[in-house]
Amino acid sequence: REDVARRDFTMNAIAYSPTRGLIDHFGGEADIRAGIIRCVGDPDTRFREDALRMMRGIRFASALGFAIEENTAAAIRKNKERISAVSAERIRVELTKLLCGANVKNVLMDWWDVLGVVIPEILPMHGFDQRTPYHIYDVWEHTAVAVSETPPVTHLRLSALLHDIGKPPSFFTDEKGVGHFHGHPAVSEKMAEEILARLKYDNVTRRRVLILVKEHDRIIE
Numbered sequence: 535r536e537d538v539a540r541r542d543f544t545m546n547a548i549a550y551s552p553t554r555g556l557i558d559h560f561g562g563e564a565d566i567r568a569g570i571i572r573c574v575g576d577p578d579t580r581f582r583e584d585a586l587r588m589m590r591g592i593r594f595a596s597a598l599g600f601a602i603e604e605n606t607a608a609a610i611r612k613n614k615e616r617i618s619a620v621s622a623e624r625i626r627v628e629l630t631k632l633l634c635g636a637n638v639k640n641v642l643m644d645w646w647d648v649l650g651v652v653i654p655e656i657l658p659m660h661g662f663d664q665r666t667p668y669h670i671y672d673v674w675e676h677t678a679v680a681v682s683e684t685p686p687v688t689h690l691r692l693s694a695l696l697h698d699i700g701k702p703p704s705f706f707t708d709e710k711g712v713g714h715f716h717g718h719p720a721v722s723e724k725m726a727e728e729i730l731a732r733l734k735y736d737n738v739t740r741r742r743v744l745i746l747v748k749e750h751d752r753i754i755e
Contacts, residue, residue, distance in 0.1 A: 577609030585616035596635025639682035665713030693746035
């Protein structure tokens with residue numbers, strides 16, 4: 535009991551005995567059946583023990599389509615700045631799995647502020663009105679849809695995440711008030727290069743992502 539009491543979420547705090555079967559002190563089986571991600575005990579305590587658990591929580595939500603329990607969700611938002619102290623290598627693993635999840639669109643839309651601790655450059659994208667007849671979403675929702683509609687391959691989903699990250703700093707309006715983002719692929723490429731290096735992605739992944747980000751606006755005839 536002492537060991538599982540220190541686990542992150544109830545679904546990961548189930549033990550097994552060959553003679554007694556499942557040993558579930560914290561209701562993990564019921565939470566799995568209900569599709570709920572819930573901290574073991576006090577969420578603030580769990581996240582103070584290891585801040586990466588917050589990224590794991592939203593990664594599980596993306597991969598499994600589970601809902602994050604109310605108190606756990608509130609604690610993630612309360613403690614999210616602690617994630618910045620976690621090593622880039624550990625964050626990268628969770629971010630990659632999150633991006634390749636089947637429920638990634640909803641997670642990106644719901645947890646953009648937490649992901650913004652990991653990648654602050656995405657924060658201006660949220661709610662950014664493109665003011666153009668060619669887009670029905672703001673920059674962030676457009677990005678979330680693009681990621682979810684891309685095959686769940688690491689460099690492809692990273693490319694979708696970062697392809698328009700240069701739009702907010704490239705934005706201007708014409709005399710009719712229509713928004714434009716001339717040159718934003720190059721700006722996105724430069725920003726993506728800095729982000730991928732900061733998160734210590736391997737060189738092959740970085741090259742693949744940067745090519746796709748740079749060329750994403752090219753017309754293919």
